[in-house]
Amino acid sequence: MELSQLEPQIIWKNFAALNSVPRPSKKEEKVIEFMKNFGEQLNLETTVDEVGNVIIKKPATPGLEDRKAIVLQSHLDMVCQKNNDVNFDFDTQGIQMEVDGDWVKAKGTTLGADNGIGVATIMSVLESNDIPHPALEALFTIDEETGMTGAKGLKPGQLEGKILLNLDTEEDDEIDIGCAGGIDVTASQNYNLEDPKGQILKITVKGLQGGHSGMDIHKGFGNANVLLGRLLYLGLNQQNLELISIDSGGLRNAIPREGNAVFSVRNALEFIENSESLKSAIMEEFSEVEKDLHINIENFTSAEKAISEVDSKKIILALKAVQNGVYRMSPDVADLVESSNNVARVELKNGELKILNLSRSSVDSTKDTVAEQLKSVFELAGMDVDFSGSYPGWKPKPGSEIVKIMEKIYEKDFQEKPQVVACHAGLECGIIGANYPEMEMVSFGPTIRGAHSPDEKANIASVAKFWGFFKEILANIPAK
Incomplete structure (x- = not known):
């Protein structure tokens, strides 16, 4: 028709x-x-x-x-x-x-x-x-x-x-x-670049369904930025991981459906092998809500420079720690999400980092609390944080x-x-x-x-x- x-x-x-x-x-x-x-x-x-x-x-x-x-x-x-x-x-x-x-x-x-x-x-x-x-x-x-x-x-x-x-x-x-109401929270920082010391890998996350970062935030959908953070965290203690680039997510009001990260590790084969159990666990976690989820970790070639292992660790720890999803359900209205955050966009290119978030709440004081919690995490990681676009x-x-x-x-x-x-x-x-x-x-x-x-x-x-x-x-x- x-x-x-x-x-x-x-x-x-x-x-x-x-x-x-x-x-x-x-x-x-x-x-x-x-x-x-x-x-x-x-x-x-x-x-x-x-x-x-x-x-x-x-x-x-x-x-x-x-x-x-x-x-x-x-x-x-x-x-x-x-x-x-x-x-x-x-x-x-x-x-x-x-x-x-x-x-x-x-x-x-x-x-x-x-x-x-x-x-x-x-x-x-x-x-x-x-x-x-x-x-x-x-x-x-x-x-x-x-x-x-x-x-x-x-x-x-x-x-x-x-x-x-x-x-x-x-x-x-x-x-x-x-x-x-809502508020935009943006974390940013510029980092010095150096030649990567190890072997280069690329993680790709795709096939997530995404959705509205307010209406769908409580449905347990996967967030590409969060999943990338979990996978990168694997390499912090043993692999001398150095980030080269991240391109993940998009608009603040959309749950991120796909993204990728390019990075250097000491032993690529070991990282890929160690990631298999986590990949399997993630696929199992989301098997009912993200039936098209695909995670791929592969050897990669890049002429771009990396940021240091120390700075890379700070970014990855921030992605691992930052609030994403429902922060609090309303005690007054049944089944209503009171406050939440969407880690919407992570972009690292040529040493310039931006992490875009949209925090929402029907209670202004809780909206401020969520935004301040994000600010605390990002500032502990050495990033600058800006609040903008607040609306009641x-x-x-x-x-x-x-x-x-x-x-x-x-x-x-x-x-x-x-x-x-x-x-x-x-x-x-x-x-x-x-x-x-x-x-x-x-x-x-x-x-x-x-x-x-x-x-x-x-x-x-x-x-x-x-x-x-x-x-x-x-x-x-x-x-x-």
Whole structure:
């Protein structure tokens, strides 16, 4: 089946149009222009603010002028991840999509359903002539995935809406009313180089499924950076190990799927033999969740210089010791991860080291504790540490009027109660709420799997379910 044949056709049409436009985080110029043109062609009031957020306003349909004005919000950027064997340029190419049974997915790359389905949904109501709705303000933010700078740059007074519907949730039976905050932790250092003294080896870890570093952090998935650290640790005491390069992981908000390390050891054959038992143990540990995991250690040739054994040991010990995964579960909300860290990217090249982390927590004090623990480990290893990109969590308000309305509609339409939850992902609601404290906020969306990885896919039936739910919410917004 072709994408154009899927229902609701209006959403899939707009999603396809959006996905034809390159939209990596921090490179949203093309998609900003696309969305600006979209609003102007509909003769709707369209503005682009000073940071690049696009705001499109549409008057209420006849009979709903007395209802509270609504802000519809989704982000324009997408996480750009691809499999190593896929030749694809996110800066210039549109996403190549296909229908696979009950799902829409991309060919070897992220799909952009996060948050493209939300964007396409808002586009669909903006261009519609037959969907009842109150006055709308469509807010399309930029750079949600790598800093939330769009939401941070949104100024007070730009919006008049009293209720914000964020369309960036990935389970269609959930109504989200809270989320985690986050902070970027970066460790760095420059090292002197020297000729390697031993035999050169290369470790490659690949085939991990990766995933969203918030929503999937508790699922026990493998982290390529952590696995490389475990394997390199083998050589510290007996092998005079000297690191040459590390290239592992990618974006802060994606669990690392693959990586490699090149290094020198005194006896390559001995290292490879000693690693077999650890490789077997790792494969057994992850046999249920990482069925495609592959670890290879091989002789290698490199003309590059290495850093000293002493400096190499400090880096490896840091990778072995640093917190990765769940730090604390919430004592207040069942099954909610309160705080975590993702060791997202390790890059060592020509003596220059960077280790990128994203720490999340729904409690600000715990977020600080996790970040400070990372800082302590890295500083003990002689690295410089920088905190950046901090953003607040979103405090739940379960008794709000819009949540009660949505619960009632969901029960009527689907004969079951929705899950009213908080999530461990970072949503823009907390940041927007700082400037609009009186605005009621809620987040919901269709079912999406594998966000932030090339396995990302959107459920076709769920998009139809979400669309019907969304339209009924718009028709039942309370009076001013």
